[in-house]
Amino acid sequence: MPAQLIALDWGTSSLRAYKLGPAGVVLEQRALASGIMHLPSQPREIAGVCCSDGFELAFDAACGDWLDAQPGLPVIACGMVGSAQGWSEAAYRNTPVDVASLGQALNRVRSVRGVDVHIVPGVIEQVGLPNVMRGEETQVLGVLQGLGAEVLIGLPGSHSKWVEVVDGCITHFDTFMTGELFAVLSKHSLLGRTQQPAEHFQAAAFDRGVRVALSADGQRGVLSTLFSARTLGLTGELAPDQQPDYLSGLLIGHELAGLPGAAKHKPIILVGAAPLCTRYQRALGLCGFAHVSLAQEASERGLWQLALAAGLIQPAMEA
Amino acid sequence: MPAQLIALDWGTSSLRAYKLGPAGVVLEQRALASGIMHLPSQPREIAGVCCSDGFELAFDAACGDWLDAQPGLPVIACGMVGSAQGWSEAAYRNTPVDVASLGQALNRVRSVRGVDVHIVPGVIEQVGLPNVMRGEETQVLGVLQGLGAEVLIGLPGSHSKWVEVVDGCITHFDTFMTGELFAVLSKHSLLGRTQQPAEHFQAAAFDRGVRVALSADGQRGVLSTLFSARTLGLTGELAPDQQPDYLSGLLIGHELAGLPGAAKHKPIILVGAAPLCTRYQRALGLCGFAHVSLAQEASERGLWQLALAAGLIQPAMEA
Structure with a gap:
């Protein structure tokens, strides 16, 4: 052809x-x-x-x-x-x-x-x-077809974008440096020293991280809750191979807590690598976002x- | 002798x-x-x-x-x-x-x-x-003499501690990984790539960072505002040698925004390296904390x- x-x-x-x-x-x-x-x-x-x-x-x-x-x-x-x-x-x-x-x-x-x-x-x-984007505007266009007038499009990654679209127009967007922060903390900070890779996704540890971000403790912000990835290890509550997914859930939870409250009622479309979108979908569920779906082939x-x-x-x- | x-x-x-x-x-x-x-x-x-x-x-x-x-x-x-x-x-x-x-x-x-x-x-x-501390408890004791019944003691550093003391007892404390985050972001993240060291303290850039943390934009959390250290460079609003102090002010501002509101009315004592304590004192002033003093020789x-x-x-x- x-x-x-x-x-x-x-x-x-x-x-x-x-x-x-x-x-x-x-x-x-x-x-x-x-x-x-x-x-x-x-x-x-x-x-x-x-x-x-x-x-x-x-x-x-x-x-x-x-x-x-x-x-x-x-x-x-x-x-x-x-x-x-x-x-x-x-x-x-x-x-x-x-x-x-x-x-x-x-x-x-x-x-x-x-x-x-x-x-x-x-x-x-x-x-x-x-705030700036390059590439995400194309992905946004790629998933808009067939959607309603108002949607929120999440593009998780090193620098996650959350894009508000009204009638085919990008009206506002935010960037969260979640993925890059996870990477530099795991590789270069104290938190990485006690982490060990897990064979499988540690769902309970991930969920715990999300919930901490949403809790009263989470109100002090991520600079504060980050230290719990170490202290929960010290107190034996998080095994070394649970610490990476706990940190992932914690950071994603703080990202989602930063979205405007009105976002809870909009349809949300996630665009990106499937394993990462699955994490975000899980975390969005814990945060009470009701209407979440995943899109494919957005760039092309x-x-x-x-x-x-x-x-x-x-x-x-x-x- | x-x-x-x-x-x-x-x-x-x-x-x-x-x-x-x-x-x-x-x-x-x-x-x-x-x-x-x-x-x-x-x-x-x-x-x-x-x-x-x-x-x-x-x-x-x-x-x-x-x-x-x-x-x-x-x-x-x-x-x-x-x-x-x-x-x-x-x-x-x-x-x-x-x-x-x-x-x-x-x-x-x-x-x-x-x-x-x-x-x-x-x-x-x-x-x-x-939450854990080792060493800070000794510094807290070292500065208590002559203070009132209720004080908040700030110990800025890689892992800043904020310690609530009532009648000589540590009743509660928080840890913020502010200093370590500043270091790993400057050395290992995208933000460090455009930073250049300044000859002098860039007060306006520092203050701007603190104010962004306290602003409506700051409500989305530090994962979001961090990206502004890059975009303000892109738009020509922050010179490369202003970016380190902007990032410093931004992170310290988010740390202080995470302190309990009641802290505003307590006497605050800062303990630590003088240049860092001076930054915190400046940021505390911008955040509306009224009673701040610096202590010396706390450990000894x-x-x-x-x-x-x-x-x-x-x-x-x-x-």
């Missing part, structure tokens, strides 16, 4: 490439470690030119053979590839922003093989503390729709 | 030794890097015996010459030296605890030179989430009083 579009989800630490066919069906996909902070550096010949640019090298590794086979394929990309440290900076769009309209604001960079890469701009909120669907909006592919081709 | 007591404040990363004369006056003091996690390992002869035990080596380096000169001097020590990973475990005492009474509960370990080291027990609170005074209570030295010798 001939492809219609190459879609790249190009973040800080990874690069996912999708070859999409009619109606955006995924014909083939690849995951590379070539995030913009981990680009290849070994010079190589591309389209007859000796090339040492990391973006060109990663791009060629991700989809050079697809382009060799179908040279006219349009290419669209989202994520940190459009940041100031990326391949070509795609200026942020301000909230409130109609996510479908981002297709009219693509930035273009011409690769050494003569193919244009169309880069989706990120979104910035400048009310109160500034969003990129398809933006390419349509940009005229890179034709609606007729969807049939 | 002949000494009366050797007092050791022996923590995780450092060992402070004091030679105290009549009435506890400091005759000489030393700071070594030989905390219990950084003990020396090079074997050496002590009192005619070849010794490879890290605690013996550090103890001898800290005050061996003082003991050679006055072999009968009593020795008292507080801090992590009494933990399970220390020289000899001094079991925790439960809250509420009369801090002066800890002098009756010293643990004793005999050094290779035949001198007993008397170790002060730590304190544990087992109401709600467990507390150890002196505990040695008196234990009968290691005689009150008459104070005259």
Whole structure:
């Protein structure tokens, strides 16, 4: 089946490439470690030119053979590839922003093989503390279809995003550094010293962490409750292999406690890696959030729709 | 002037030794890097015996010459030296605890030179989430003299403690991992990448961090506001050399926001390194805490009083 579009989800630490066919069906996909902070550096010949640019090298590794086979394929990309440290900076769009309209604001960079890469701009909120996203706006668009007028979309990760969407517009979003904090605390703090990896998910320890975050003790904030990951070990209440999931539940619980109260009554859609979304779904249940569902293939669907909006592919081709 | 007591404040990363004369006056003091996690390992002869035990080596380096000169001097020590990973475990005492009474509960370990080291027990609170201290109980005792019946004692550091004292008893305390979090975020997270050290204290950036923690944005918790240390850099509102003090103010602000509201009306005493206490004093002012003062020489005074209570030295010798 001939492809219609190459879609790249190009973040800080990874690069996912999708070859999409009619109606955006995924014909083939690849995951590379070539995030913009981990680009290849070994010079190589591309389209007859000796090339040492990391973006060109990663791009060629991700989809050079697809382009060799179908040279006219349009290419669209989202994520940190459009940041100031990326391949070509795609200026942020301000909230409130109609996510479908981002297709009219693509930035273009011409690769050494003569193919244009169309880069989706990120979104910035400048009310109160500034907040930024790159890549998540595309995932948001990718899951909106068929949803009601008001939804809250959670994108758990190193820097979890919670995005409020009203009538297809991102009206507000927050970022929580939960995943990165879990990683640095486990690797570099006192808390990591007594942790041991568990063979299985330690559900009771995770739930306990969530409940502590929601408790009266949790009101003092995460700087205070963090120390319980150590003291519950000292008092024999948490085994070393329960401590990582306790810490995970504690941090996720504090994140969810920071969501606006009104969020409890909105439909919530979770987007991201399945094991992490499952943790969040469990924690959301403990926190009393009633309407939670998981979405799949958000990036590739969003990129398809933006390419349509940009005229890179034709609606007729969807049939 | 002949000494009366050797007092050791022996923590995780450092060992402070004091030679105290009549009435506890400091005759000489030393700071070594030989905390219990950084003990020396090079074997050496002590009192005619070849010794490879890290605690013996550090103890001898800290005050061996003082003991050679006055072999009968009593020795008292507080801090992590009494933990399970220390020289000899001094079991925790439960809250509420009369801090002066800890002098009756010293643990004793005999050094290779035949001198007993008397170790002060730590304190544990087992109401709600467990909380522990080792060393701070001695500092609390050291600053209590002359204070009113109810005080709140703040001991900023890697793991800041806030200790409520009523009539000489520790009734409740909290721990905040503020200092350690600042260190691991600056060294190992995304936030550190754009930070640059400043030549001077960046007061405006620090104050801004404190105010953000107290603001409506701060209600979402530190996991959320942390990201502003990055985004305010992205939007040009925080220069690289302002980012460390912004982060410091933000974390200290969240710590202080976690203190009970009633704390605002109690006298607050800060104990610790002067530059850090000055930061906390500034932040406390911004948070509306009215009665704040700084205390000095808390450890050595507390150890002196505990040695008196234990009968290691005689009150008459104070005259």
